[in-house]
Amino acid sequence: MIIENTINDFRRELLNLGYSNTVVNNYPKYAQNILDYIKETPQKITDYHIKNYYEYLKTKPNQKRKGTISQSHIYSQLLAIKLYFEYLERTRTIKRNPYNLKIKQTTKNERIVFTQEEIKILYKNAQNNIEKIILHLCYGCGLRRTEVELLTIKDINFEQKLLFVRKGKGKKRRVIPLTEAIVKDLKDYFTETQTIRKETQESFLININGSKMKGDNVYDLFKKLLKRTQNIEHENYCLHSLRHSIATHLLENEMSIEMVRDFLGHSQLVSTQIYTRINFLKTKLHQ
Missing domain, CATH: 1.10.443.10 (Intergrase catalytic core)
Structure with a gap:
């Protein structure tokens, strides 16, 4: 119940900060995904857990097409996790933010247009x-x-x-x-x-x-x-x-x-x- 409350509070925080509907709807889900995968409370999650989850994301199958999920989707999930733990640290729900990954956003491909x-x-x-x-x-x-x-x-x-x-x-x-x-x-x-x-x-x-x-x-x-x-x-x-x-x-x-x-x-x-x-x-x- 405590975890569920932090996810709901995180969603309200994103909404209050003026994030888009896509972010408000998806980022709390991405935060919930890492908690479900690690099966630990936010207070017990370490940087090792997050790195392990990152390795898992790189092999996660894409449900809509062949292969694994895209680098941009991985980046979005990691950004959601980063914002989630920053929120928990800011509200003193956790003592220290365990997120310390330094991953650059992938360069977007040239926009492809129809003639x-x-x-x-x-x-x-x-x-x-x-x-x-x-x-x-x-x-x-x-x-x-x-x-x-x-x-x-x-x-x-x-x-x-x-x-x-x-x-x-x-x-x-x-x-x-x-x-x-x-x-x-x-x-x-x-x-x-x-x-x-x-x-x-x-x-x-x-x-x-x-x-x-x-x-x-x-x-x-x-x-x-x-x-x-x-x-x-x-x-x-x-x-x-x-x-x-x-x-x-x-x-x-x-x-x-x-x-x-x-x-x-x-x-x-x-x-x-x-x-x-x-x-x-x-x-x-x-x-």
């Missing part, structure tokens, strides 16, 4: 409205997976052709203009799902049982579409590639970097400038 022609192929291969809606939201609107999951019916104004992101990364809000085609498909999807949608269900995307569609469900649907699409090497792409792609394509179509920043909801212009490099590299490649 504009490949995006057209994806739309052409969409077999139903939900697959097309995922492309609209993640590519046409540049939403993150979490933002798609949190999207509600009230966030879409069909008359004014606007989509509101009220809970973006870092609690940043933004408004996205919608094209006529996207508005039509969003309306059609909403109409189609009315028969299974529960009255209290505010989420825009829902599963066949009328419940809220989770981010993992969105990702799985996209991967099925991608795998079914010929002439695209699906292994290198992920759902977030759609967001990278729209940013690159907007710059290719001469939208200003400041407007692309606002469209994506970046807090800093430097986060958007990576796409100017991608655009430059693509231009050089085709010269």
